[in-house]
Amino acid sequence: MHKKNHSRITRNSRREKNKHNITKKIVLTSIAGLSLILICGGVYATYAIQHNPKQESQAEDISQYEHKEHALLEKIRTSQKHDELESTEQEKTDKNIQTLIYEPLTTEAIPQLPKINSELTTLIEAAHKESSKETPIKLVGHIKRIKVNEQLVGYQPILDTYTWNQEKNEWSEKTELGKQPAFVNQKTKQPLTLQDIFISEANALAVQQVIEQKLLSESPDGNAIIDGILNMPSISLAETAFTYYSDKISLTLAENSSGKTEITLPYKEIAGYVDPQFIDTASIKDVVPEPLDPNKKYISLTFDDGPNPDTTPRLLDILKEKGVTATFFMLGQNVVKHEALVKRVAEEGHEVASHSYSHPQLTSVDAQRVTEEVQNTDKAIYHAIGKLPTDFRPPYGAVNKEVATIIGKPIIQWSVDSQDWQSHNAEAIIKRIDETAYNDTIILMHDIHPETVDAVSTVIDHLRNDGYEILPSKELLGKKAKPLHMYYGSKDERPVQ
Known part of the structure; x- marks a missing residue:
């Protein structure tokens, strides 16, 4: 009995031991399998992470941005380093907005610098307000030096804005200029005036x-x-x-x-x-008149006191036939009466100028009267031909600084007086001009006298035979005559005293 029990216990013990061993093998196998799964899963996860297209793209984008940001900053700084205007860099970053300001080192050369800096600050502040805070932006403020010539240099505030374009992976650029450059006279070192x-x-x-x-x-x-x-x-x-x-x-x-x-x-x-x-x-370049040929002789024919309906048309016919253009110093009171004749004078290429309205001696009347004499003639001539007269001949040649200032036009005097107003004789007029004419001068005549008109054809022939080229007074003076100056010829200019 005892022996049987012992045998049964032994078999049970073996059975339990075998079950334990089987369980142990199962556990070990499970652990090994799980470890293999974990290892494989880790390897796969690592592979997946390393080869995820989206993450790869993001990583590449970051790399491109950093590379292109570095290249942009290098370009900006190199450009400023080689700029004519030496400057120092001030840098500030506010989230995604980086601001670079370049301040000139030689501030004394730019007297308007505070104003320029103020305008540049305004440009930068406006750009800050308009810019997206989510997009990388570079604001570059600097001052451009503009050399017009040796005498004049300008300085203009400029803001360059660089914005990162995520889709294109590149920087876009926009440039804003200050309203106007500030110009400096290089001789005085002061603002241009x-x-x-x-x-x-x-x-x-x-x-x-x-x-x-x-x-x-x-x-x-x-x-x-x-x-x-x-x-x-x-x-x-x-x-x-x-x-x-x-x-x-x-x-x-x-x-x-x-x-x-x-x-x-x-x-x-x-x-x-x-x-x-x-x-x-x-x-x-194309509008400055060529100077008169120093090897040629020039002279100008001028006619005062018209227009006169009885004499001026005949004079115009003669001038047209001879191919001569002249200057007519007209009285306003005659202009208003004979507008069609004034228009003909202008249309045939002659200069229409002012000789006052009623022919007073302007130095003997008050300022208001001078103003009226000038302006009434201006209006009469403008109404007739659509242009204001630009030149003025004072009656009797009488003028002073006060009168000349009111007139506001070049004063065209004369250097050869035909004295037609005195002789009223064609032969005397011709003789007088023959004896007194000389190079670069202005001849005084009057188109209201029939004897003057009678003499003109011969006067022109004699002048040409003597080698003169006949010009209107404006051309003789090189189209440069100016107010407050009197002109007796192309080489005789005098300030009005």
Whole structure:
């Protein structure tokens, strides 16, 4: 009995041991399998992570951005390093916006620098407000040096904005300029002034004439506004605001009947009245008249006091036949009576100029009377031909500084007096001119006298036989005559005292 029990216990023990061994094998096998799964899964996960197209693209994008950002900054800094205007860099980063400001080292060369910096700051602040905070942006503020010529240099604030384009993986660029460059006279080291450009009050008055004509020409009805235009204050060298360009200039106007507050004049329209040191000379290259040939003889025929319906038409016929152009200094009171005749004078290529309205001695009347004599003639001639007269001959040649300032036009005197007003004799007129004519001079005659007209054909023939080329006075003077100056010939210019 005892033996049986022992045998049964032994079998049970073996059975339990076998079960334990089987369980152990199962566990070990499971652990091994799980480990293999984990290892394989890790390998696969690592492979998947390393070879995920989306993540690969993102990583590549980051790499391209960093590379192109570095290249852009290198380009910006290299450009500034080689710029004519030496500067120092100030850098600031606000989230995705990096701002680089380049400040000039030689600040004393730019007297307007505080104003330029203020404008640059405004550009940068506006760009900050308009920019997306999610997109990388580079703001580069700097000052560009603009060399017009040796005498004039400009400085302009510039803002370059570089924005990262995620889709194209590249930087886009936009440039904003300050309103206007600030120009500096290199001789004085001071801001450019109208005095620099126009040189003198005389030239400023000449420019005023151009302004008046331009305002009238651009008006749908010049006659309706002419009084206001002729009475508008003249530009001031010290006070008139202006915007400079290398080929033109914009001037602020006083209140006037045209309603315009600013006018822009290409230098080619005022070529004789600007200092070429301060402009692009190419802008006036084709309009500056060639100087008279020093090897030739020149003379000008001028006629006062007309037009006269009995004598002026016959004179015009003679001049046309001879191929001569002349200058007619007309009285306003005759212009209003004979507008068609004035128009013919202009259409046939002669210069229509002013000789006052009623022929008083201007130095013996008050300023108001002088103004009326000048303006009434201006209006009469404008009404007849659509243009204001640009030259003036004072009755009796009488003029002083005050009168000349009111007139506001070049004063065209004479150097050869035919004395036709005294002799009233054709032969005497011819003889007088033959004996007194000389090179580069202006001859005084009157187209209201029949005897003068009788003499003209012979006068022209004699002058040509003596080698003279006959020109209107404006051409003789090179189209550069200016107010406050008197002209007796192309080589005899005198300031009015």
